[in-house]
Amino acid sequence: MKRRTFLQRAGLAAGGGWSVLAADGRTARAAPGTEAGESAAKGAKPVLVTSAANNLARAITAGLSDTRPVRLTARAEVHSQYEFFRCPLERDALTAALVHDVGAVVLVDEPRGGASLEDQIDYRTRCTYNLLLAAAQKGLGPVVYLSFLEMMTAYDAEYDVTEDWRPRPSPQSAALADYLGECVAREFAHERKLHVIVLRLGKVVRAEAVQGQPFDPLWVDQRDVVQAVSLALAAEPGPADSAAAWWSVFHILSASPAARFSIEKARRDLGYKPQFNG
Amino acid sequence: MKVLLIGANGFLGPHVVRALAAEHELRITDIKPPPADIREAFQGHEFRDVDVTSAEQVLDAAGGMDAIVNLAVVRADPVLAFRVNTLGCWNVMQAAVRQGIRRVINTGPHFTVAGPCYEQWDHAIGPDVPPHPGTHLYPLTKSLGQEVCRLFAESHDVYVQEYLFYNFREAKELKPGAGGVPFIGDPVASGSLVSPEVFHEFCLPYLTQLVRHIHRHGVWTGLHVCGNTARIIADLAATGADVLSLDEVDLSEVRRELGPQAVLMGNVSTELVRTGRPGQVLAAARACLGAAGPRLVLSTACDVPADAPEENVRAIVEAGRSDRSDASDRSD
Numbered sequence: 001m002k003r004r005t006f007l008q009r010a011g012l013a014a015g016g017g018w019s020v021l022a023a024d025g026r027t028a029r030a031a032p033g034t035e036a037g038e039s040a041a042k043g044a045k046p047v048l049v050t051s052a053a054n055n056l057a058r059a060i061t062a063g064l065s066d067t068r069p070v071r072l073t074a075r076a077e078v079h080s081q082y083e084f085f086r087c088p089l090e091r092d093a094l095t096a097a098l099v100h101d102v103g104a105v106v107l108v109d110e111p112r113g114g115a116s117l118e119d120q121i122d123y124r125t126r127c128t129y130n131l132l133l134a135a136a137q138k139g140l141g142p143v144v145y146l147s148f149l150e151m152m153t154a155y156d157a158e159y160d161v162t163e164d165w166r167p168r169p170s171p172q173s174a175a176l177a178d179y180l181g182e183c184v185a186r187e188f189a190h191e192r193k194l195h196v197i198v199l200r201l202g203k204v205v206r207a208e209a210v211q212g213q214p215f216d217p218l219w220v221d222q223r224d225v226v227q228a229v230s231l232a233l234a235a236e237p238g239p240a241d242s243a244a245a246w247w248s249v250f251h252i253l254s255a256s257p258a259a260r261f262s263i264e265k266a267r268r269d270l271g272y273k274p275q276f277n278g
Numbered sequence: 279m280k281v282l283l284i285g286a287n288g289f290l291g292p293h294v295v296r297a298l299a300a301e302h303e304l305r306i307t308d309i310k311p312p313p314a315d316i317r318e319a320f321q322g323h324e325f326r327d328v329d330v331t332s333a334e335q336v337l338d339a340a341g342g343m344d345a346i347v348n349l350a351v352v353r354a355d356p357v358l359a360f361r362v363n364t365l366g367c368w369n370v371m372q373a374a375v376r377q378g379i380r381r382v383i384n385t386g387p388h389f390t391v392a393g394p395c396y397e398q399w400d401h402a403i404g405p406d407v408p409p410h411p412g413t414h415l416y417p418l419t420k421s422l423g424q425e426v427c428r429l430f431a432e433s434h435d436v437y438v439q440e441y442l443f444y445n446f447r448e449a450k451e452l453k454p455g456a457g458g459v460p461f462i463g464d465p466v467a468s469g470s471l472v473s474p475e476v477f478h479e480f481c482l483p484y485l486t487q488l489v490r491h492i493h494r495h496g497v498w499t500g501l502h503v504c505g506n507t508a509r510i511i512a513d514l515a516a517t518g519a520d521v522l523s524l525d526e527v528d529l530s531e532v533r534r535e536l537g538p539q540a541v542l543m544g545n546v547s548t549e550l551v552r553t554g555r556p557g558q559v560l561a562a563a564r565a566c567l568g569a570a571g572p573r574l575v576l577s578t579a580c581d582v583p584a585d586a587p588e589e590n591v592r593a594i595v596e597a598g599r600s601d602r603s604d605a606s607d608r609s610d
Contacts, residue, residue: 090356090357091356118333118365118368121364121365121368122360122361122365125360125364125419125422126356126357126360129360129413129415129418130356132413133413136413154433168429168432169429170429170433171368171371171426171429171430171433172372176368176426176429179425180364180422180425180426183421183422183425184418184422187393187410187411187412187413187418188413190410190412191393191394191410191412191413192413
């Protein structure tokens with residue numbers, strides 16, 4: 001049976017391969033489903049994806065697994081067809097072992113249903129800290145931290161808010177946890193030279209599931225998020241003397257003219273091309 | 279005013295209690311019992327067990343209060359540091375909002391703002407710079423807590439003051455021979471930046487005031503001015519500082535100018551300590567000892583760089599110890 005390509009698996013195309021173009025137009029890596037792509041996958045270190053119980057984590061894992069090995073982790077046991085390593089993300093040998101042989105990390109938040117805000121803050125700060133500490137000690141990277149654009153919505157919608165604006169999360173919402181996690185990651189980028197890419201996501205949906213509903217300017221399709229993650233993992237750090245050398249933030253939404261925030265920086269610097277635009 | 283003190287039975291808390299007790303009604307709380315002398319001396323105030331990591335306990339303790347002073351801190355525990363320093367602040371601010379308290383004082387070390395990224399590369403860091411606490415557990419978790427406080431202050435009618443401290447010492451530790459000498463650091467007053475005339479008019483009077491203030495407490499003080507201070511050595515001595523910490527100057531020239539009784543400090547090149555080899559640092563340290571003679575506190579020219587190799591720092595120590603051994607031999 002012919003192996004499905006990334007596009008087919010993601011429901012984006014009926015056939016053919018695809019390739020990621022770097023910012024200068026050169027092909028960044030071999031297309032999946034090709035011999036070169038499979039060879040690259042065999043030699044690549046696994047990407048660690050956290051919060052395996054999160055649907056987004058699973059979608060990211062499925063999307064990445066064509067081109068490289070993936071390892072899932074979570075604090076509680078999760079059944080998965082992919083390699084799974086249960087780890088409570090404490091500051092201990094288990095967390096060190098979790099990242100011992102990985103090449104990159106995707107930090108996904110845990111499912112929020114039922115979790116108190118205190119627990120969310122604890123996970124996004126303390127557990128992020130422990131994982132990044134282990135990652136920095138191993139010298140691995142990049143680290144893709146999935147955050148959310150809710151922290152930017154306190155600004156009036158009339159403003160053209162970009163990634164350079166200061167986040168304004170409500171201190172009584174999950175956005176606070178996401179923001180504090182960004183702060184933790186930022187310090188590892190600055191001091192430990194860990195390559196951290198923050199992707200601030202809108203409301204993650206599947207286009208089919210919201211069809212017929214009034215358009216929400218914060219919608220972003222799950223498959224486009226997977227694309228953004230894949231692009232971020234392929235991104236290189238900036239020039240050593242630039243402010244963006246080790247730390248960069250991108251807003252990830254649909255390309256709809258009605259989208260709440262501009263995705264221009266992600267388009268320009270990552271090559272992000274959302275496919276589901278309302 | 280009714281004031282809730284959280285974490286009041288640690289190092290700083292008893293001093294705060296003593297300072298506030300005469301004018302305010304205090305609710306003195308901590309997970310540890312208060313010092314016996316505090317409980318005895320301030321029986322008219324309320325003592326309560328409160329764990330800052332418990333939102334319910336903090337909320338209850340804040341009932342009826344007009345202000346909260348958060349002194350809670352954990353420095354090294356990888357779990358409690360987050361729960362106390364970060365989540366604790368969230369509990370305090372939640373309680374303030376829900377109880378209608380509009381005044382909160384939160385506390386932390388100065389390096390919740392200025393971590394290694396600043397301290398390696400900048401001087402005169404003020405509290406208004408974007409915080410970069412670095413990745414050490416204590417400053418980072420405290421910095422996150424401060425960020426929580428700031429966000430609450432922006433979105434609610436709460437006035438928060440953040441107090442960023444340097445190094446605490448008990449008053450009794452600040453006596454001569456106690457081992458600690460308060461230092462005045464003035465990084466922008468050096469000849470590398472300002473003329474001797476500017477120093478004389480705008481720096482000397484105020485540095486002298488500071489030295490006199492410290493002396494009134496019966497302790498020594500040191501004075502450090504970064505950079506090239508060759509043209510203001512006499513002025514530095516005129517401040518009355520007991521120890522002059524020197525950066526980019528020739529110690530032998532300073533010794534000639536100030537005489538054998540002046541206590542000097544320095545001045546192994548900071549850059550050499552950071553990037554040189556231990557043998558080079560050892561040689562440089564010995565050269566300082568030779569240039570300054572007795573009454574030299576052997577040290578780096580400026581702060582010890584955070585990323586200085588340990589062996590280079592040890593080289594300075596070795597130079598000092600071997601010099602002391604030589605002096606002992608000579609005295610025999």
